[in-house]
Amino acid sequence: MTDSVRARHPVAPSAPLVADLSEEQLLARIFPHLPRGPRTLVGPGDDAAVVTAPDGRVVVTTDVLVEDRHFRRAWSSGRDVGRRAAVQNLADVASMGAVPTSLVVALVLPGDLPAEWVEGLAQGFGEACAPHGVDVVGGDLSGGPLVVVAVTAHGDLEGRDPVLRSGARPGDVVAHAGACGTSAAGLALLEAGLADVDPAAVASFRAPTSPLAAGPLAAAAGASAMLDVSDGLLRDAGRLARASGVVVDLDDPRVALAPDLARVRTAAQRLGVDPQAWLLGGGEDHGLLATFPPDAALPAPFRRIGRVRARSPLADAEPDVLVAGEVPAVRPGWDHFAG
Numbered sequence: 384m385t386d387s388v389r390a391r392h393p394v395a396p397s398a399p400l401v402a403d404l405s406e407e408q409l410l411a412r413i414f415p416h417l418p419r420g421p422r423t424l425v426g427p428g429d430d431a432a433v434v435t436a437p438d439g440r441v442v443v444t445t446d447v448l449v450e451d452r453h454f455r456r457a458w459s460s461g462r463d464v465g466r467r468a469a470v471q472n473l474a475d476v477a478s479m480g481a482v483p484t485s486l487v488v489a490l491v492l493p494g495d496l497p498a499e500w501v502e503g504l505a506q507g508f509g510e511a512c513a514p515h516g517v518d519v520v521g522g523d524l525s526g527g528p529l530v531v532v533a534v535t536a537h538g539d540l541e542g543r544d545p546v547l548r549s550g551a552r553p554g555d556v557v558a559h560a561g562a563c564g565t566s567a568a569g570l571a572l573l574e575a576g577l578a579d580v581d582p583a584a585v586a587s588f589r590a591p592t593s594p595l596a597a598g599p600l601a602a603a604a605g606a607s608a609m610l611d612v613s614d615g616l617l618r619d620a621g622r623l624a625r626a627s628g629v630v631v632d633l634d635d636p637r638v639a640l641a642p643d644l645a646r647v648r649t650a651a652q653r654l655g656v657d658p659q660a661w662l663l664g665g666g667e668d669h670g671l672l673a674t675f676p677p678d679a680a681l682p683a684p685f686r687r688i689g690r691v692r693a694r695s696p697l698a699d700a701e702p703d704v705l706v707a708g709e710v711p712a713v714r715p716g717w718d719h720f721a722g
């Protein structure tokens with residue numbers, strides 16, 4: 384950290400700042416302070432929490448989108464941001480095996496923002512939610528220096544057990560539903576000023592779609608663990624692997640993710656980059672990554688992309704995720720702080 388940053392904050396020179404920590408390290412400092420009673424069936428650490436209500440259980444999750452961190456006003460319309468914010472939250476509900484039911488939306492809006500942009504945002508929420516029978520039931524407004532969209536989503540497990548990150552067992556099949564790497568390709572094209580090279584990839588960055596119905600289907604088919612891929616396949620597979628105490632060994636992406644590779648090949652050639660970096664390290668496609676017992680039939684549109692292995696009891700520094708048995712060479716994905 385620079386001295387000028389430290390000068391603004393009254394901390395000891397050795398005390399870490401947020402930018403010195405990974406998201407996981409920061410969460411490890413937060414979680415111990417949070418109260419936890421018998422109403423909490425699944426607490427922080429998964430894609431969503433499960434809490435009891437007098438007449439049952441409610442799945443609840445929240446994600447925030449920040450201007451210039453998650454979107455740029457020059458690249459995305461209000462409608463795009465509304466659709467993205469909805470899908471990002473609905474995917475966290477689906478990845479618990481639940482059906483999303485309602486959202487509340489809190490907005491921070493700078494005064495120079497056209498009111499039309501905000502109407503577009505509401506339209507985007509409507510377009511992403513209505514087909515799934517999800518209602519937008521409230522929110523909050525505040526002024527502020529940049530656009531922030533904070534969403535809380537609720538879901539219904541319909542009597543099923545929630546599918547946690549922690550249930551993967553050695554021998555399970557690793558499967559994925561949805562796209563991998565397309566959103567990252569779209570972002571890279573926008574950054575390079577080459578959006579016209581692949582308008583479909585750019586559209587999926589601006590407003591991704593997630594196979595939401597596949598979450599409850601996976602739960603019904605006996606999925607042992609699940610999460611949505613928001614930060615990159617390797618990063619999120621690592622979270623599932625650590626929560627479950629296993630190693631995720633992904634199949635060779637040139638075969639297992641061949642359709643995804645084909646989708647981003649043109650953009651990769653044009654930008655002169657290795658498309659595997661997008662497939663394995665790109666986030667924000669919000670596909671579902673799940674593990675299934677070996678005898679389970681994978682529900683559509685899940686496809687096998689790897690296998691769960693036992694951790695070796697002797698190897699301390701064993702990686703959590705392998706690709707075709709090897710330590711992957713590409714960046715694993717997004718971290719807000721220790722990127």
Ligand SMILES: Nc1ncnc2c1ncn2[C@@H]1O[C@H](COP(=O)(O)OP(=O)(O)O)[C@@H](O)[C@H]1O
Pocket residue numbers: 406410413417426427428429430431446475611613
């Ligand atoms: N400020 C916070 N206080 C309590 N729990 C948090 C906080 N930020 C994140 N979490 C929890 O940490 C876990 C990981 O968060 P995150 O990586 O954002 O999950 P996701 O990618 O599914 O949105 C989640 O269970 C989330 O609820």
Ligand SMILES: Cc1ncc(C[n+]2csc(CCOP(=O)(O)OP(=O)(O)O)c2C)c(N)n1
Pocket residue numbers: 446447451452453454455471570613614665666667717719
């Ligand atoms: C302008 C811009 N730059 C970079 C990115 C890439 N990016 C920003 S956040 C993120 C990860 C996903 O967001 P996060 O807040 O971590 O969502 P969560 O994991 O909580 O679902 C990625 C890949 C972007 N979307 N927009």
Ligand SMILES: [Mg+2]
Pocket residue numbers: 430474475478610611612613
């Ligand atoms: Mg998630």
Ligand SMILES: [Mg+2]
Pocket residue numbers: 445446
């Ligand atoms: Mg989150």
Ligand SMILES: [Mg+2]
Pocket residue numbers: 613614717
């Ligand atoms: Mg994230």
